[in-house]
Amino acid sequence: MLNIVVCVKQVYDPEAPASLFQISSDGKKAIPPQGTPPVLSPFDENALEAALRIKDIQEAKIIVLSMGYKLAKPILKKTLAVGADELILLEDKQFEELDSYGTAHILACAIQQIKNFDIILCGRQAADTDAGQVGSGIAEILQIPDITLARKVEVSSDKVQVERLMGDGYETVETAMPVLITASNEIGDLRYPSMRKSLAAQKMGVTSWDSTQLGLETVADNRVKLQKLYLPERNSNCQLINGENPEEMAAKLTDVLAGVVK
Amino acid sequence: MALEDFRRDQERCSECNSCKWIPFDQIKSQRFAIGCPSIAYNNFTGYSARGRFAIGLALNEGRIDLYSDKLQEIVFKCLTCGNCDVAHKVCRYDVEPLDHILEMRKTLTGAGQVLLEHMIYIDHLRKEDNMMLEPKAKRGDWAKGLDVKIATDEPCEVIYHAGCRFSFDEELWPSARSAATILKNAGVDVGIMGKDEACCGSRVHSMGFEGEYRKFAENAIDAWKTQGVKTVVTSCSDCYYAFNRLYPRLGAHFEVLHTVQYLERLIKEGKIKFGKSIPMKVTYHDPCHLGRQGESYVPWDGVAKKIKGQINLFNPPKPRYTGARGVYDAPRNVLKSIPGIELVEMERIREYAWCCGAGGGVRMAYPEFSGWTAAERIEEAKSTGAEAIVTTCGHCERNFLDAVETAGEKMKVLDVVQLVEQTM
Amino acid sequence: MALTKKIYQLFEDIVGPENISNDPVVLASYQNPINRASNHMGPFYDVFTPQAVAVLLPACTEEVSNIIKVCNKYGLKLKAFSTGWSGMGYPCEDDTIQLDLRRMNKIIQIDDKNCFAVIEPYVIAAVLQAELMKYGLNTHNIGAGAQASPLASCAYLGPGPDSVFMGFSNENLLGGEWVLPNGEIVRFGTLGSGSGWHYGEGPGPSVRAVLKGLLGSMGAMGVITKVALKVYPWPGPAVLPVKGTIPAYYTELPDNFKYYTLGFPTWQAFADAQHKIWDAQIGYILHRQFNKMGCDLKAGVIRILTESDRHLNDLEELLEDPEVKRHTEEARHDFEIVLAGMTPRDIEWQEKALEEILAETGGWKVKAMQDPMRNAWGMLYLIRWGHKNLNYLYSGSYEGTAGMSGSPDFGIQHIDKVKAFKQEWDKKGMMVADGGDSSMGSVGVIGGGGGFGWEVHACFDSHSKESVEGTLEFFDAMAKFMKENRLGPEKSKHMEPMRQSDGRATPQEARNKMFGATPFPIVYKYQKKVKDAFDPYDLGDVFYKYSTD
Numbered sequence A: 001m002l003n004i005v006v007c008v009k010q011v012y013d014p015e016a017p018a019s020l021f022q023i024s025s026d027g028k029k030a031i032p033p034q035g036t037p038p039v040l041s042p043f044d045e046n047a048l049e050a051a052l053r054i055k056d057i058q059e060a061k062i063i064v065l066s067m068g069y070k071l072a073k074p075i076l077k078k079t080l081a082v083g084a085d086e087l088i089l090l091e092d093k094q095f096e097e098l099d100s101y102g103t104a105h106i107l108a109c110a111i112q113q114i115k116n117f118d119i120i121l122c123g124r125q126a127a128d129t130d131a132g133q134v135g136s137g138i139a140e141i142l143q144i145p146d147i148t149l150a151r152k153v154e155v156s157s158d159k160v161q162v163e164r165l166m167g168d169g170y171e172t173v174e175t176a177m178p179v180l181i182t183a184s185n186e187i188g189d190l191r192y193p194s195m196r197k198s199l200a201a202q203k204m205g206v207t208s209w210d211s212t213q214l215g216l217e218t219v220a221d222n223r224v225k226l227q228k229l230y231l232p233e234r235n236s237n238c239q240l241i242n243g244e245n246p247e248e249m250a251a252k253l254t255d256v257l258a259g260v261v262k
Numbered sequence B: 001m002a003l004e005d006f007r008r009d010q011e012r013c014s015e016c017n018s019c020k021w022i023p024f025d026q027i028k029s030q031r032f033a034i035g036c037p038s039i040a041y042n043n044f045t046g047y048s049a050r051g052r053f054a055i056g057l058a059l060n061e062g063r064i065d066l067y068s069d070k071l072q073e074i075v076f077k078c079l080t081c082g083n084c085d086v087a088h089k090v091c092r093y094d095v096e097p098l099d100h101i102l103e104m105r106k107t108l109t110g111a112g113q114v115l116l117e118h119m120i121y122i123d124h125l126r127k128e129d130n131m132m133l134e135p136k137a138k139r140g141d142w143a144k145g146l147d148v149k150i151a152t153d154e155p156c157e158v159i160y161h162a163g164c165r166f167s168f169d170e171e172l173w174p175s176a177r178s179a180a181t182i183l184k185n186a187g188v189d190v191g192i193m194g195k196d197e198a199c200c201g202s203r204v205h206s207m208g209f210e211g212e213y214r215k216f217a218e219n220a221i222d223a224w225k226t227q228g229v230k231t232v233v234t235s236c237s238d239c240y241y242a243f244n245r246l247y248p249r250l251g252a253h254f255e256v257l258h259t260v261q262y263l264e265r266l267i268k269e270g271k272i273k274f275g276k277s278i279p280m281k282v283t284y285h286d287p288c289h290l291g292r293q294g295e296s297y298v299p300w301d302g303v304a305k306k307i308k309g310q311i312n313l314f315n316p317p318k319p320r321y322t323g324a325r326g327v328y329d330a331p332r333n334v335l336k337s338i339p340g341i342e343l344v345e346m347e348r349i350r351e352y353a354w355c356c357g358a359g360g361g362v363r364m365a366y367p368e369f370s371g372w373t374a375a376e377r378i379e380e381a382k383s384t385g386a387e388a389i390v391t392t393c394g395h396c397e398r399n400f401l402d403a404v405e406t407a408g409e410k411m412k413v414l415d416v417v418q419l420v421e422q423t424m
Numbered sequence C: 001m002a003l004t005k006k007i008y009q010l011f012e013d014i015v016g017p018e019n020i021s022n023d024p025v026v027l028a029s030y031q032n033p034i035n036r037a038s039n040h041m042g043p044f045y046d047v048f049t050p051q052a053v054a055v056l057l058p059a060c061t062e063e064v065s066n067i068i069k070v071c072n073k074y075g076l077k078l079k080a081f082s083t084g085w086s087g088m089g090y091p092c093e094d095d096t097i098q099l100d101l102r103r104m105n106k107i108i109q110i111d112d113k114n115c116f117a118v119i120e121p122y123v124i125a126a127v128l129q130a131e132l133m134k135y136g137l138n139t140h141n142i143g144a145g146a147q148a149s150p151l152a153s154c155a156y157l158g159p160g161p162d163s164v165f166m167g168f169s170n171e172n173l174l175g176g177e178w179v180l181p182n183g184e185i186v187r188f189g190t191l192g193s194g195s196g197w198h199y200g201e202g203p204g205p206s207v208r209a210v211l212k213g214l215l216g217s218m219g220a221m222g223v224i225t226k227v228a229l230k231v232y233p234w235p236g237p238a239v240l241p242v243k244g245t246i247p248a249y250y251t252e253l254p255d256n257f258k259y260y261t262l263g264f265p266t267w268q269a270f271a272d273a274q275h276k277i278w279d280a281q282i283g284y285i286l287h288r289q290f291n292k293m294g295c296d297l298k299a300g301v302i303r304i305l306t307e308s309d310r311h312l313n314d315l316e317e318l319l320e321d322p323e324v325k326r327h328t329e330e331a332r333h334d335f336e337i338v339l340a341g342m343t344p345r346d347i348e349w350q351e352k353a354l355e356e357i358l359a360e361t362g363g364w365k366v367k368a369m370q371d372p373m374r375n376a377w378g379m380l381y382l383i384r385w386g387h388k389n390l391n392y393l394y395s396g397s398y399e400g401t402a403g404m405s406g407s408p409d410f411g412i413q414h415i416d417k418v419k420a421f422k423q424e425w426d427k428k429g430m431m432v433a434d435g436g437d438s439s440m441g442s443v444g445v446i447g448g449g450g451g452f453g454w455e456v457h458a459c460f461d462s463h464s465k466e467s468v469e470g471t472l473e474f475f476d477a478m479a480k481f482m483k484e485n486r487l488g489p490e491k492s493k494h495m496e497p498m499r500q501s502d503g504r505a506t507p508q509e510a511r512n513k514m515f516g517a518t519p520f521p522i523v524y525k526y527q528k529k530v531k532d533a534f535d536p537y538d539l540g541d542v543f544y545k546y547s548t549d
């Protein structure tokens, strides 16, 4: 049986209306938007879908890992509702606001504790920071191969074939397991949980590990220091071009454009 | 606003418990004296507006943990029907029980303390634009074969918004079809959005999903503006509440009418002529969102002030939503004008009407509680001797239909519009 | 003893899993905040009553009895409440089980021939009244309002606006069912001898005195699970015909009902009129009520409450209105009266008698309250008594302070001094400046009068630490003032011997001292004996007043 670990991150809903997004007065933190639940980071959902597709055709156990502090269980339990077998939360006050390095470290530590793993799946990057570092970081710490930007993952006997996105197409790579793969959205959307499975998932237990249970005495200091968080200012200008007929309007438009471009 | 801003309300609740009953002045019997379904069904005091103030304060003061299953249940096992708000406001002017409950919900959803049952609907809504777990593609099916304008194809002054319930609940289609047809035949320049209609967001708003609500609201407002819509008509009280009370906060300026209001207008103008008589004794159920919560939005931006030392007021005066100006008479007037119909009243009506049990996400997450609430109302309707309970909201209608079926009752459940069409 | 899993299970077996909880969220909702009054024990900012170890919702007498037995076995204390409005219904010590009696809400019997009703704890007065009216009967409403439980005040005093006609709660007690602090069930009055529910003293156990003790046992002497109450004639419609738009509800009753606010030129005339009314034996409801909103403000507030689209914000403007000003002046020395004629001749006679009394005392019917809408509103207000929450109208809290109960002739000697004293404090801005005289109270008791229950309200903002603490200072000063002027106890200190400023039980030593300083210290020593006899396991808390000195 294959053992698959999927790392997911809980993020503020990237699709929440902009009018609800606020930054704390010290410019260091996003304020959780009231009335908008956090979501699984979308690429992580793709990673989970990749794992589920493997499990659709062969025997596999999927363990979902998520790290943070005061995580939203009802949101994370969605992973169980769609078919993951176990959800392990790495929760500790010290795990709040870690950078990619720290995060990779904690996740790697938990994966080592899980021991049995053939495939580790992560999203290509998180929807909030867009850093795209954690997956490769974990692979580095665990000293295993790492394939980024997967659009398809297939397993045959003891090997994994991955279609990996390139700027102008994709390449197919193959490697032995254990391996870490980061998933892109081309893999496909996460399936819907059925009502029945959702209700069953609600009753399933969740494992929680804190820093002590992970055997960590201290958590490394962040290597990235956040300077300032701010809302980009957007200015848009609208100029109406009038004319008797389309030709005239087009001519006027080219004049204006020429002026702007010049 | 944040929950912290409700501290003054939390600390000024007097624990008088009025919010558990209908206004004391209106109590006519023991059987129908209770006003809050949540406390009546769940009994622990936390399940009342009073209890939620106590719990909200404990949350604000850090005496209880935000991440608790019990808290979740207490916050979401409430219909947001607003009966508490009305009973409370018989005496009070500075405390807002219903707004506080809604704010608690936003706090919980923001922290991801949501119910999985709700998330199923939310996830679906995000993809399919409806709260009925149905595919988007089927949205316009209710109007198949109807000769009504499609607003995205040709401009129209009046939009008839069917809403999720009427769009997907086939048993209720006739009501929506009648509404659109009656309007059109009365010469109204009416159109529908057909398959491009989306959820109004009212229900998710009451469930605490502010972000989700805003997306739908902003889209609808934009679409209507682009199409030059002047008036929005709906047969669903939930949608009515969204358009009438919520959207104006986001800058919408449309005339909003519930179908019954339009019907009342058309009847007055002589544009609807009744034919045959319907000899039937009926009672009318006031939907929460058309009745007590059907008061129009009044813009306000002000601050608290004190006079005479410690009298709390607002500068400028804060609008007071008491249920006094809800839509109660239009449906009754329409019913009374139908030949043969005899309207008898239940004990709990108008601003202190008992809820149907469908609201606030309760039907999705706590079906038993929802069904019990509806069954209570059917009992009350029966006590009047009526053959039918008539209402003006698809959600109420569905919850009553289910309750009647479960209990094997003979009570008919009807929509005012259906009765109007039958007699034309 | 703390609540172990095993004990929890024992309780759960009694009431069922859905009727017990020790979840922290539930328990937090059962803590009474003491920044708000009127608990007659505060106010103290940011203080709550101690958390119970569990809340139980029993459904019947047997369950209550079984719960008590478990408490006694494991050394837990118990506190029960009916509606949970007043702070005295909540624990003051650790390891207390809270009983919320809301599931015991049955009207067991209405005997319209013998004029009594048998009820359980969570039957509120508004509900009982509505049901009784169908039989041409009515119930006594206590001052605490129609949302209060008529049963709960039976072991207290329970005066109210209609006391002149319907007495005090403890007078109306015709027997009942009482679970003793040792778990035993006692049926008292005639019920105890199998003779039905019609007489409180028996034949059968006569325990009313034990139950009530000195001024009430306040939930500390077992649990009363059923009572029979004497009920009174209601010569009105079977259902109160209520009209109007919220909050301006009103009732139009037949001609045999009259409501007036009576005004008098002087306090002396005010007192004389009360005596004359008692002598004439007229009146169904007799109460000074609207003045609780303050002598300078009430006329304006009444307009806000009787005109549906008004806001409290209109108050200042209204107070400038010449008609409102006239109303204010007309009602400086006022009280409310409702006459109910049992026959046309009766009402005619009562009206005439009232006219004569007014002529003799120089009094009048306050004109503004004769306006048909305001009159119909006042009538409903006084009969249903469903507006208790108005006491909190201004800023979320109030507490009764000066009380000069007794003959009205006593209070009128002092009310102006009290008023002036309060007015001075009002200037500090910590309380509502209502004109100084915000006294209210029940006028008279059954059997021909005798007393007026003065209670001066002080309204403050329970959300403002400044206001809460400033008001507390005022109460201290008022207590001193009252002592110096020999005016009797200050009301906000009423619960001081039981609960102290941290919400917890006052230590026995301090209690002994306080009780020792009262006019009848021997009563408290006697009550210790009663406590020992009836509550051997110390189930109830210190709200049953005793001294160990």
Ligand code: SF4
Binding pocket: B012, B013, B014, B015, B016, B017, B018, B019, B020, B049, B050, B053, B087, B088, B092, B095, B097, C389
């Ligand atoms: S919310 Fe209002 S009605 Fe309910 S207890 Fe508090 S003050 Fe009274």
Ligand code: SF4
Binding pocket: B019, B035, B036, B037, B038, B039, B047, B048, B049, B077, B078, B079, B080, B081, B082, B083, B084, B085, B098, B101
């Ligand atoms: S909104 Fe309705 S269900 Fe919720 S607390 Fe108020 S009255 Fe009860």
